[in-house]
Amino acid sequence: MLRVELRDRIAVLTLDRPGQLNALGSGTMDELTRALGDIHDNDDVRALVVTGAGRAFSAGADLGEIESFTAPGQFRDFVGRLTEAFALLEDFPKPSVAAVHGFAFGGGLELALACDLRVVERGARLGLPEMKLGVLPGAGGTQRLPRLIPPAIAKQLILTGEPIDAERAWELGLVNELAEPGDALKAAEALATRLAAGAPLALAAGKRLVDHGLGMGLETAIAYERETVSVLFCTEDRAEGLKAFRERRPGDFRGV
Missing domain, CATH: 1.10.12.10 (Lyase 2-enoyl-coa Hydratase, Chain  A, domain 2)
Structure with missing residues (x-):
């Protein structure tokens, strides 16, 4: 569910559930936590790239897993695992770059927000659609987003659940680099290589x-x-x- 590849001082972490649009379940979060632990003390790794296999970065939290819950505590624990994994990524001592293509919705966008930098393909869409399901982002979305873009715009995205495209996200400062379609990973690796050259x-x-x-x-x-x-x-x-x-x-x- 999470593929880890080492490429010349860069660790590429790939969400590998393309058939489920890289939905984020408990298993993926456990694997992300383990991968960050393995990489933490690896001096050969100087930067991270986080991306998704298939046609999207991530559709968000695994709704199939969520629908299997029968008690509020199960959902609380699930959100806690996402939150803890994203916090580990955010606090990780090595810089991270999200390579986003297709779309990053809900937990997928929250994962990208936990990275230090974001490279997004033109035409990709980003959003927090939880409001349309009668809930709200629960893994950092309501807190990290308004720290990166104007709070009023963040409120609009959170309260309407409507996505924005990569170009608008770049205008708002949410995206560090725009990539041409098909080039997000290549551009993110190039940026990570520049980061990895630092002390x-x-x-x-x-x-x-x-x-x-x-x-x-x-x-x-x-x-x-x-x-x-x-x-x-x-x-x-x-x-x-x-x-x-x-x-x-x-x-x-x-x-x-």
């Missing part, structure tokens, strides 16, 4: 500074930044970066 300690610290700093007051966040870069100054990678700059070559960063 691992600085990559992880950059993620933390942005994510954690947004919840701080500006003065506190700048102090946090100052302390973080001061620690990075003492690393071997910082010395290598300066040497590589002077020698006009790419840095050979080792994460130390």
